[in-house]
Amino acid sequence: MAGSRTYRHDIRCPHCGSNWMRKDGHSRGKQTYRCGDCQRRHTPSGNRHYYSEEFKRRAVDMYSEGASMSAVARAMGASLTAVHTWVKKSVVGEA
16 A cells, blocks of 8 residues: 655656645655655656757757668667657647
8 A cells, every 4th residue: 555645745746737646665775755636657857868959859859860770779879769759740730
C-alpha cells in the first residue's frame, strides 16, 4: 500500500504543479514521488535531456532523404524512439 498523500512545500509536480505528493520508490538510485492529483511519477531533480530543434530537424531531413530510422538514430546518437517521435510529429505538422 502506498504512503499517505501529504502536502510537500519543497516539491512541486512538473506536470500539473500540485504540491500533494507521496514517496513512490526509487529510480536509478533517486527517490521518486507520485503526484496525488495527476498520479504521474517523477524525481524532484528532474534533469531531463532535451534535443535542440536544429538537431531534430537534421534527423528528420536525413530520414526524408532515404535513410532508415535506425540509421538516423545511430548516426545522430539519439534513440530510435526519439527519431520515430520526431518523424511522426513532422508528418503530422505538414498535413
